[in-house]
Amino acid sequence: MSSFIKAMDDLPLILKIILALPMIDIVWVVYRLIKSIDQKNTLGIVLAIILLVIGIPFLWLVDIITLIINNKVLWLD
Numbered sequence: 001m002s003s004f005i006k007a008m009d010d011l012p013l014i015l016k017i018i019l020a021l022p023m024i025d026i027v028w029v030v031y032r033l034i035k036s037i038d039q040k041n042t043l044g045i046v047l048a049i050i051l052l053v054i055g056i057p058f059l060w061l062v063d064i065i066t067l068i069i070n071n072k073v074l075w076l077d
Contacts, residue, residue, distance in 0.1 A: 020063035
C-alpha cells in the first residue's frame with residue numbers, strides 16, 4: 001500500500017491535476033482510503049468510504065486547488 005501512496009505522491013503535477021478532473025477524481029478518493037488504511041486512521045477510513053459511496057460534487061475542484069497550491073490533495077494526516 002505504501003508503494004501506491006509513494007507512486008501517487010511522486011507523479012508530476014500536471015498528471016495529478018488531470019487525475020483530479022471530474023469522474024477521474026475517484027483515484028484520489030481511493031488514494032485517501034489507502035493512505036488512511038496504511039496509517040490505521042479509523043476516522044480517515046470512514047470518511048474516505050463515505051466519499052467513495054456518496055461522492056462530493058465539488059471535491060474535484062478542492063483537489064485541483066490544493067494540488068496547485070500544495071502539490072498534494074487535502075486529507076487528514
